[in-house]
Amino acid sequence: MTAPRYVYAIGRAFDPAGLDGLIGIDGAEVHRIAHRDLVAVVSAAPSDEAALRARLERLDELAVVAEAHHAVVAAAATQTVVVPFRLATIYRDEHRVHELLRERYEEFEALLDRLAGTVEVGIKLYVADRSPAQATPSASGRAYLQQLSQRHRRRDEEWRHAAAAVERVDTALNAYALDRNHHRPQPAQLSGAAGDNVLNAAYLVPTERFTDFTELARRLARDDPALRVEVTGPWAPYSFAAPENGDRS
Amino acid sequence: MTDPNPWLTSQRSGSNLADVLERVLDKGLVIAGDIKICLLDIELLTIKIRLLVASVDKAKAMGIDWWEHDPSLSSRHQRQLPAQGERLSDQLGTPEPAKEVPS
Numbered sequence: 360m361t362a363p364r365y366v367y368a369i370g371r372a373f374d375p376a377g378l379d380g381l382i383g384i385d386g387a388e389v390h391r392i393a394h395r396d397l398v399a400v401v402s403a404a405p406s407d408e409a410a411l412r413a414r415l416e417r418l419d420e421l422a423v424v425a426e427a428h429h430a431v432v433a434a435a436a437t438q439t440v441v442v443p444f445r446l447a448t449i450y451r452d453e454h455r456v457h458e459l460l461r462e463r464y465e466e467f468e469a470l471l472d473r474l475a476g477t478v479e480v481g482i483k484l485y486v487a488d489r490s491p492a493q494a495t496p497s498a499s500g501r502a503y504l505q506q507l508s509q510r511h512r513r514r515d516e517e518w519r520h521a522a523a524a525v526e527r528v529d530t531a532l533n534a535y536a537l538d539r540n541h542h543r544p545q546p547a548q549l550s551g552a553a554g555d556n557v558l559n560a561a562y563l564v565p566t567e568r569f570t571d572f573t574e575l576a577r578r579l580a581r582d583d584p585a586l587r588v589e590v591t592g593p594w595a596p597y598s599f600a601a602p603e604n605g606d607r608s
Numbered sequence: 609m610t611d612p613n614p615w616l617t618s619q620r621s622g623s624n625l626a627d628v629l630e631r632v633l634d635k636g637l638v639i640a641g642d643i644k645i646c647l648l649d650i651e652l653l654t655i656k657i658r659l660l661v662a663s664v665d666k667a668k669a670m671g672i673d674w675w676e677h678d679p680s681l682s683s684r685h686q687r688q689l690p691a692q693g694e695r696l697s698d699q700l701g702t703p704e705p706a707k708e709v710p711s
Contacts, residue, residue: 363643404643412645422625425632432632437615445636449643459639470637478614481627542634545626552624561635569614593614597631601638 364392364456365404366448367431368595369467370441371475372396377438384427389434392453394460397467400435401456404449415447436595440475442467443597474596477537478569480562481591482576483545484528485554486521517585524586525558528579535572536562540598554587561598569593 365384372393381389383402391398405411414420425446432443450456460467533539540563544556564572573590580588633647 366639366641408643408645415645415647422629425625425628428632429628433615437613443631443636445638446632446647447645448639448641449645451642455642540635542630545630559630566614591627594631597635600636 362452363404363406364399364401364450364453366444366450366456366459367400367402367428368435368441368443369397369399369460369471370435370439371471372398373439378434381431381434382427383431384424389431392456392460394457395464397460397464397471398439399456399460400431400441401453402431408449411447432595432597436478436593440471441595442470442474442600443595444600470600474563474599476566477563477596477599478566478593479596479598480536480564480569480572480576481589481594482528482532482558482560482562483552483556483589483591484525484558484580485552485587485589486517486524486557486585487554487587521557521585524583528576528583528586528588529558529560531579532560532562532572532576535568535575536564538563538599542598552589561594563596563599566593 365387367383367389375391378389378391378400383389385405387402387404389400389402392401393399415424428446432441435441436443450459529539540561542559542561544559545552547553547556562572569592573592576588576590580586
């Protein structure tokens with residue numbers, strides 16, 4: 360076959376029935392390309408490369424493609440251990456995907472060994488913006504300046520407190536996890552979340568400890584009234600897909 | 609408590625588009641495929657979302673409605689939006705609304 364192939368992930372071989380009816384990007388049917396005990400999870404790629412590139416420059420289109428990519432990766436992760444690929448990894452044809460599996464067999468095996476039996480958990484911590492933003496307009500300029508300086512001091516204290524709290528939670532979670540990777544804090548404009556995102560981290564945890572881990576995260580955050588926690592997952596191990604990604608790799 | 613298969617028993621709750629984008633664009637294994645497609649940096653995406661807000665219905669359909677909860681934007685976002693075709697680099701220099709302006 361000569362049609363280009365979009366690769367979502369590679370994983371250990373699993374029952375092909377597990378992907379029955381799964382639809383990927385642009386409504387293409389998802390299938391597997393196998394080599395020994397490895398499989399690549401693929402679908403026919405959009406044939407117009409320039410059009411795809413242009414689409415990924417548009418946020419609304421990008422969101423659709425990203426969600427489709429993610430849905431296939433998540434579905435595969437329920438079937439077997441996977442290494443998720445970065446968005447838009449495309450090969451000329453099935454033969455080239457075969458070559459990839461053959462040439463990098465050892466590397467993929469090592470990655471899959473490391474990730475087998477694990478899930479990624481996303482933990483975000485927020486601190487509320489508690490100080491009133493504006494000083495009360497008051498009679499004297501001096502009183503106004505005093506108010507302002509008190510407010511700055513209080514804010515500094517709040518930030519120092521938040522930094523210590525984040526450190527405490529992150530350290531405790533890291534001790535419980537197999538690996539950790541800090542993402543950039545999300546700007547509120549992108550996430551729509553309330554408060555300032557002060558920690559945006561992914562932790563790799565043994566699958567059977569997923570619930571314990573998320574409960575620990577919630578408990579640690581509850582200890583501090585200034586913190587709000589958001590737990591996401593389980594995720595396929597996106598944040599630990601490359602050997603150099605994790606803190607401890 | 610053990611959880612033999614969190615994929616089946618857990619709700620994938622709380623994850624937003626930003627969570628998905630930062631994983632599929634910034635994480636995941638990078639393999640040089642046969643076809644090279646450059647992806648946008650996620651910081652640049654923040655800027656692009658601002659531009660996208662011009663199309664409110666589209667953004668709402670994607671679950672992005674933060675401006676509705678932001679009083680400094682909900683009344684002003686229409687005229688704060690730059691004209692179509694304005695360079696993205698100009699937008700990078702646009703300051704956030706000041707938070708501590710004496711009134």
